[in-house]
Amino acid sequence: MTQLYQRVAFVGLGLIASSMALAMRRGGLVAETTGTARSAETRAIATEIALVDRVTDTAAQAVQGADLVVLCVPVGAMAAVAAEIAPHLARGATVTDVGSVKQAVNDAVGPHMPDHVHFIPGHPLAGTEHSGPRAGFAELFDNRWTILTPPDGTDADALDRLTRVWQGIGAQVDVMDPAHHDLVLAVTSHTPHLIAYTMVGVADDLRRVTDSEVIKYSAAGFRDFTRIAASDPTMWRDVFLTNKDATLEILGRFTEELFALQRAIRRGDGDHLHAYFTRTRAIRRGIIDAGQDTDAPDFGRSNR
Amino acid sequence: MTQLYQRVAFVGLGLIASSMALAMRRGGLVAETTGTARSAETRAIATEIALVDRVTDTAAQAVQGADLVVLCVPVGAMAAVAAEIAPHLARGATVTDVGSVKQAVNDAVGPHMPDHVHFIPGHPLAGTEHSGPRAGFAELFDNRWTILTPPDGTDADALDRLTRVWQGIGAQVDVMDPAHHDLVLAVTSHTPHLIAYTMVGVADDLRRVTDSEVIKYSAAGFRDFTRIAASDPTMWRDVFLTNKDATLEILGRFTEELFALQRAIRRGDGDHLHAYFTRTRAIRRGIIDAGQDTDAPDFGRSNR
Numbered sequence: 001m002t003q004l005y006q007r008v009a010f011v012g013l014g015l016i017a018s019s020m021a022l023a024m025r026r027g028g029l030v031a032e033t034t035g036t037a038r039s040a041e042t043r044a045i046a047t048e049i050a051l052v053d054r055v056t057d058t059a060a061q062a063v064q065g066a067d068l069v070v071l072c073v074p075v076g077a078m079a080a081v082a083a084e085i086a087p088h089l090a091r092g093a094t095v096t097d098v099g100s101v102k103q104a105v106n107d108a109v110g111p112h113m114p115d116h117v118h119f120i121p122g123h124p125l126a127g128t129e130h131s132g133p134r135a136g137f138a139e140l141f142d143n144r145w146t147i148l149t150p151p152d153g154t155d156a157d158a159l160d161r162l163t164r165v166w167q168g169i170g171a172q173v174d175v176m177d178p179a180h181h182d183l184v185l186a187v188t189s190h191t192p193h194l195i196a197y198t199m200v201g202v203a204d205d206l207r208r209v210t211d212s213e214v215i216k217y218s219a220a221g222f223r224d225f226t227r228i229a230a231s232d233p234t235m236w237r238d239v240f241l242t243n244k245d246a247t248l249e250i251l252g253r254f255t256e257e258l259f260a261l262q263r264a265i266r267r268g269d270g271d272h273l274h275a276y277f278t279r280t281r282a283i284r285r286g287i288i289d290a291g292q293d294t295d296a297p298d299f300g301r302s303n304r
Numbered sequence: 305m306t307q308l309y310q311r312v313a314f315v316g317l318g319l320i321a322s323s324m325a326l327a328m329r330r331g332g333l334v335a336e337t338t339g340t341a342r343s344a345e346t347r348a349i350a351t352e353i354a355l356v357d358r359v360t361d362t363a364a365q366a367v368q369g370a371d372l373v374v375l376c377v378p379v380g381a382m383a384a385v386a387a388e389i390a391p392h393l394a395r396g397a398t399v400t401d402v403g404s405v406k407q408a409v410n411d412a413v414g415p416h417m418p419d420h421v422h423f424i425p426g427h428p429l430a431g432t433e434h435s436g437p438r439a440g441f442a443e444l445f446d447n448r449w450t451i452l453t454p455p456d457g458t459d460a461d462a463l464d465r466l467t468r469v470w471q472g473i474g475a476q477v478d479v480m481d482p483a484h485h486d487l488v489l490a491v492t493s494h495t496p497h498l499i500a501y502t503m504v505g506v507a508d509d510l511r512r513v514t515d516s517e518v519i520k521y522s523a524a525g526f527r528d529f530t531r532i533a534a535s536d537p538t539m540w541r542d543v544f545l546t547n548k549d550a551t552l553e554i555l556g557r558f559t560e561e562l563f564a565l566q567r568a569i570r571r572g573d574g575d576h577l578h579a580y581f582t583r584t585r586a587i588r589r590g591i592i593d594a595g596q597d598t599d600a601p602d603f604g605r606s607n608r
């Protein structure tokens with residue numbers, strides 16, 4: 001694989017940045033990597049495990065001379081980081097991000113970007129419930145999708161190079177309008193996470209069922225919810241604050257459907273329930289056919 | 305391991321029965337197994353793959369001479385099966401079941417049971433989204449819990465023997481009051497399943513986000529919901545119809561909490577969201593510590 005960039009700078013060195021850095025190294029895709037994080041602790045860990053070639057104290061230092069800059073901080077921190085790095089960006093550099101919301105990042109970062117750089121927001125649809133520089137692994141993006149939301153008039157060569165680096169670290173790339181991205185993600189990720197958090201909160205609240213019972217008997221379905229609900233609170237707070245409209249729209253529909261099912265249970269309307277549960281099976285089949293999951297006979301991932 | 309029963313009869317030969325039969329064989333726990341299912345097709349498959357030693361055409365035939373009878377049909381079918389087998393049960397036999405709801409099974413089966421048998425309802429907290437006689441595997445119950453809900457005055461020896469057979473096929477056994485079982489399961493299993501079904505239904509309904517987009521981008525959280533929502537519609541219909549009160553209670557609390565989070569999103573109350581998402585992490589940690597899940601860095605189970 002030829003080297004696509006001479007120097008890649010990561011601002012933020014958490015799960016996503018560390019996975020990208022390891023995957024770029026695996027693929028021999030870039031000549032040099034630099035990076036920084038907010039805390040001295042994270043920077044020290046990154047140095048200790050040699051996550052990037054050079055750890056800098058500030059974002060301004062990290063981006064100097066970089067032809068690719070990747071913003072890997074929570075969505076709510078993007079604007080401040082953009083303002084900080086803007087004066088130090090190299091001419092012709094590409095600036096991208098990995099934030100889970102795209103319209104808000106576009107609005108927060110775009111205005112800070114000088115005309116001489118290419119700003120192409122992005123979002124890898126891959127993650128785990130773990131955070132920080134030690135959480136990364138090179139295979140995170142393999143066979144996963146990354147969505148890029150290039151603004152109108154984006155330079156075709158810059159887009160092509162960024163696409164190839166994502167492909168080089170294992171992902172498939174799609175291009176989408178940021179508003180559509182935010183709606184799709186509200187359905188496939190943001191609302192499911194909110195619901196999982198809510199269900200786990202309910203379980204924790206209930207006096208008549210103890211936490212130890214919830215934990216002991218979690219294999220019956222609840223466990224999958226707790227995995228989702230263990231993700232980083234700051235990241236998810238920012239997602240809901242910045243993808244407010246789409247999340248509220250999907251939540252509204254969710255509540256409507258839930259009320260219909262609740263009424264069917266109350267009335268003992270077994271036909272309604274059976275028809276609903278039959279329809280939802282088809283989507284699962286589609287996911288397995290699309291290679292986005294395996295069909296192994298364990299519920300969750302522990303029976304192996 | 306000494307043989308605990310001379311002849312075990314399975315009524316219903318789906319996922320749970322086939323897993324039990326394979327696990328009993330693995331452990332050399334019983335001398336002989338018999339079984340039957342509603343359809344000729346399932347009986348033929350069971351014969352073909354030699355799931356039990358003898359497949360019979362009727363439940364009445366299956367239970368004859370058995371010292372352990374395991375009812376492995378959907379909860380809504382338990383009463384009819386109990387009525388059918390009652391006259392044919394051997395003196396001193398133990399009759400148990402594996403239904404996901406316990407008060408309703410107790411009420412449906414109990415009245416049919418002659419005085420000369422021991423009726424001890426049970427529920428293994430293990431399963432997959434797959435059904436039928438080919439779905440079973442001997443490891444299904446390993447390191448999982450089975451809850452028994454013996455009625456007052458249950459014979460201690462009969463309970464002990466049943467406990468040991470569950471332990472012999474890999475499970476840990478707890479004893480509980482049926483009403484408490486139903487509430488615990490409403491929290492850890494039944495409500496999570498209903499919510500997952502609802503979310504998958506919403507995704508399927510939405511015109512502006514296509515099914516193919518939902519499927520393509522499902523790895524971002526939604527996929528775990530589809531796995532839950534792919535389970536057998538008949539089984540789940542029966543669960544909600546027969547565990548109505550506890551499910552509706554938990555659903556009511558869920559809706560309350562969801563509305564509070566929804567309001568926080570609408571108002572931009574990041575502190576409320578952050579505090580909620582921090583609290584729910586603790587439960588996840590407890591599940592991992594309790595050995596009910598692994599801590600491997602994949603979200604779902606496909607990154608391997």
Ligand SMILES: NC(=O)c1ccc[n+]([C@@H]2O[C@H](COP(=O)([O-])OP(=O)(O)OC[C@H]3O[C@@H](n4cnc5c(N)ncnc54)[C@H](OP(=O)(O)O)[C@@H]3O)[C@@H](O)[C@H]2O)c1
Pocket residue numbers: 011012013014015016017036037038039040042043072073074075077081098099100101123124125126127128129130131132133135232235
């Ligand atoms: N986790 C996922 O599943 C996932 C998936 C796709 C996309 N994303 C997106 O990827 C981005 C990073 O997520 P992650 O999972 O890699 O997070 P993470 O592991 O928690 O790492 C976040 C990094 O951002 C830094 N940071 C946090 N707040 C900051 C602030 N206010 N100013 C400057 N730096 C700050 C942190 O520095 P310290 O370590 O010094 O605190 C850390 O290095 C987020 O925008 C998220 O939406 C996440």
Ligand SMILES: NC(=O)c1ccc[n+]([C@@H]2O[C@H](COP(=O)([O-])OP(=O)(O)OC[C@H]3O[C@@H](n4cnc5c(N)ncnc54)[C@H](OP(=O)(O)O)[C@@H]3O)[C@@H](O)[C@H]2O)c1
Pocket residue numbers: 315316317318319320321340341342343344346347376377378379381385402403404405427428429430431432433434435436437439536539
């Ligand atoms: N699946 C799980 O995750 C899970 C976990 C714990 C407990 N359970 C409980 O275990 C029981 C069996 O579930 P399963 O997953 O093994 O189901 P399954 O794979 O769908 O098998 C059900 C069996 O019951 C038979 N059956 C269905 N309806 C019947 C009726 N009306 N009369 C007589 N027989 C009938 C079926 O016969 P045919 O094959 O001929 O149709 C089949 O052999 C249920 O009570 C369920 O609540 C399930």
